[in-house]
Each structure stands twice: as structure tokens, then as C-alpha cells.
Amino acid sequence: MPSRLYLKLVAAFLGVLLLGAVLTVVLTRRATRLAFGTYTERSAQAWAQRLAPVLADYYQRTGSWEGIDMFLHMAEMWPRGRMGQGMMGSESGHMMPLQPTLLGRVLAQRLVLVDASGRVVLDTQGLWEGQSAPAEALALGAPIRVGNSQVGTLLVLPAGVTGAATLESEFLRAVNRAVLGAVIIASVAALIIVALIVYRIIAPLRRLQRAAQAIAKGDLSQRVPVATQDEIGAVSLAFNEMATSLERAEKARRQMVADVAHELRTPLAVLQANLEAMQDGVLPMDSEQIRVLNDQVQLLNRLVADLRLLSLAESGHLTLEKQPTELLPLVQKVTGQFEAAAAQKAIHLEIIAPDNLPALPLDAQRIQQVFANLLDNALRYTPEGGNIRIEITPDPHAHKVTVAVNDTGPGIPREDLPHVFERFYRADKSRARSRGGSGLGLAIVKQLVHLHGGEVRATSPIYTDPSGKGYGTRLEFTLPILPRT
Ligand code: ATP
Ligand code: MG
Secondary structure: OOOHHHHHHHHHHHHHHHHHHHHHHHHHHHHHHHHHHHHHHHHHHHHHHHHHHHHHHHHHHHOOOOOHHHHHHHHHOOOHHHOOOOOOOOOOHHHOOOOHHHHHHHOOEEEEEEEOOOEEEEEOOOOOOOOEOOHHHHHHOEEEEEOOEEEEEEEEEEOOOOOHHHHHHHHHHHHHHHHHHHHHHHHHHHHHHHHHHHHHHHHHHHHHHHHHHHHHOOOOOOOOOOOOOOHHHHHHHHHHHHHHHHHHHHHHHHHHHHHHHHHHHHHHHHHHHHHHHHHOOOOOOOHHHHHHHHHHHHHHHHHHHHHHHHHHHHOOOOOOOOEEEOHHHHHHHHHHHHHHHHHHOOOEEEEEOOOOOOOEEEOHHHHHHHHHHHHHHHHHHOOOOOEEEEEEEEEOOOOEEEEEEEEOOOOOOOOOHHHOOOOOOOOOHHHHHHOOOOOOHHHHHHHHHHHOOOOEEEEOHHHHOOOOOOOOEEEEEEEEOOOOO
């Protein structure tokens, strides 16, 4: 089935062709009329000038215009072949090779002879015969002189509808035939060109359409070939990029669902197993067992809350309530909450910060959560007797403040560093699971810091300084300072 674009292209081509043809015909007709008109007029006058002496010769010989029509008719029957050889020569007498009537016809013109009194004695078309010629026609005629006196006037006039008009219309018919031929040839060429264009434009468009339909049906592996560098090629390229990003997003979504299901399964399985054991009397229903169950419920609760926060932040639906906030008191407050846990592991907590910290535009609750997540990790991974050092460093030139949490834990292997901010990522899977981490903490940190316009960074100095004196892990985030106005 020919496509609509195909039909439009064919119609456009044929339309332009037709317009060209019509314009050619109209303009040729006008130009031909003009040229023929001028030519007829000029040659009429020239012929009148050239014929006049011949007629004068006749008058001189006969003394009147009597018999002039016979003379001209006889002349008509003279051999054609001698025409144009010297129509004015007089040495060969009155039988000179002149064919006025014939000439008149060839030229498609009308000869009118007017005598000295102004009366028409001859009209090859018989229109004015016996009448007096109109003065304006006489003025254009060639005077016929014998000696010093004018014996008549010769008018050569356009023959009206016949003659020149026939020649002209014949010429125009030829032009029309040529134009028609050109239109037919050009139409065939247009169809071939359109077929080529269709091949080059519509074929890739069709491929795009099919691929888009397949994607709509869920086949995200669809790609189209990018054959050209033109707009179609650009569209194909953009289409492929879109398909790739759709495929990636779909993959991420599936991974996310799988991860969430996986994370929920463990605490749910523990809950179920413990409840069943209690039901069967295998486990006592005492406060210790209830504490275990409650822990699992809390874990589930935290997991769901983290997921919700993360999905809100990632989809841009988390609105921050930013207010100018002093950073140091905030950090001190959160650190205070972790002091008991630190004391249990004999971990030394220290905060290093300058006095002149500027107030920052923060959502205090969210930044507390960011900092708590970092401190929670540090405490979790730092062995007993270790050290956690919190550094706050303003950088007025870069308009930011950096908050870093350094610990003396085992560090994060180089190959894991780029991934620790991904959700559900755990550098050491078995160990992290045994300690209850689900791998969402740093993903949340990253989202919340980005929402504040800051950056996150994880480094492991212990791997770059293997002397063992460096810190195990350094996790830092920046917060922008509003430029002073
Ligand atoms: P969650 O925070 O959701 O309870 P988690 O702590 O395992 O779980 P993240 O906070 O996102 O998850 O950390 C991701 C991974 O990065 C951790 O599993 C751990 O392997 C590694 N990691 C993070 N902080 C440290 C640290 N201070 N020292 C060593 N490894 C760390
Ligand atoms: Mg964590």
C-alpha cells in the first residue's frame, strides 16, 4: 500500500511539473504573439517598400492601374523556385520573377493598392475594393512614384485571422506538444525520484515505527540502524538512545523489586520461623523471644521507611525545608546520640571544627539523618578501641563546607568504592548482613546531599597508605554556602 507521504510527494512533484508546464505554455504564447506581431508589421512595411517600384514599373508601362489584378494573378503562377531572387530587378522587363500574391500568401499578408485619388483598386482580400482606404492605413503605406508624381500607394497589411495567425498557432501547437512531451518525461523521472526518496526517507521511518511499536509492546531490545548522518539518522540515533535508557531503567526497576523482595524475606522468614516454633512449644514465649521478634519488626520498619525515603528523593518528590542552620551544634547533637554505643566499643569520638562556621541553608532533620548514617557505618565497621574523627572544613572560595567522618575500620576495597553509594550495595555481603545492614544508608545519604546541592565522596586512606597509620575509611559530603550578598 503506498504510504501517504509517498502520495504527497508524488502530488507535490506533479503539481510543480504542471505549474511549470502551464507557465511555459502561457509565457510562450505571449512571447510568440508579441514576436509574430512585430515581425508581421515590420516585414509588411519592408515588403511594401520593395514591391512599390515593381508596381510603379507596371503603371509606367500601362498608364493606369487597369489589369493590375491580372498581373498579380499571373505572377502567382510563376515558378516558385525563383522567388526571392531579385524581385525588384527591372532589366528583365515586366516578366521579372516576382510573385506578389504568392509572397502575400507566404507572408500571410494582404496587399491593398490605392490609386492617386485614394480609391482602392486592388485588395487581395477584396474587403476595401472600390472604397477609399482609411487614412491611417494610407499613412503607413509605401508611395508608388512614376517620375515626380505619386500614382498610388501600396499597403501590405496583416491578413487577420488566417495567414500569420495560422503560422503562429502552428508554432504554438508545436510548443505545446514539446511541453506535453517534457511533462510526460519529467513525470516519469519524478516517479523514479520519488521512489528513491521513499526508499531513503520512508523506509527508515517505517523501521522506526515498527521498532517503536515493538517497544510499546515491551520488547526493549529494539534498535534501528543509523545509516545516514541527516535528520533521519539523528532521529534514529535519538531513538536508540531512548530505547537504551528505557532498557536500563526497566532493568533497574526489576533489580530494585528483586532486591526489595530479597531484603524483606530475611526478617519475615525469621519472624515466621520464631512464631511457628513458639506456637509448637519449641521456643518459650518469654520476653527474650519477644525482643527477638521485635528486633525483626523494627528492621522491617526501618527498611520500609528507608525505601520510601529513597524513592521519594529519587523521584524528586521529597521537599526540603531549608533554613539557615548552624552546622556544629547539629553535628554535636547527633554525635551525642552515638556516644553510648561508642563507649560500649571503647571507641573514641572527636569533632574538629573551626569557630567561625557560617550558618548554612539546610533541612536540619535530613542533614542529621545523613550524618547519623555515616556515623552509624563508622561505628559498625570500626573495631573496639578504634577512633572516629569528624572534621568540618569550610572552603569559602568554593562556597562549600565539607563534613568528613574518618574511622579506623578495615576500609573499603578500591573496587567497591565506586559502588558504595548504590542502593543495596554491600562491600562485604556476609558480614554486613550479620550486622543487619541492608545497603540503603549511603544511597539515602547521596540523595539527600544532592538535594541540598552538595556532593558525596568515599575514600579509603588505608589502601593508599598501607603503613596502616591512615584511617580506614573517610566518607565525606559537602554543603553549599550561600554567597554573601
Ligand atoms: P544500612 O546503612 O542500610 O543499614 P549498610 O550500612 O550496609 O546498610 P550503607 O550504609 O549504604 O549500607 O553502606 C554500604 C556498604 O559500604 C556497606 O555495606 C559497607 O560494605 C561499606 N561501608 C560503608 N561505610 C563503611 C565504613 N565506614 N567502613 C567500611 N565499610 C563501609
Ligand atoms: Mg549504613
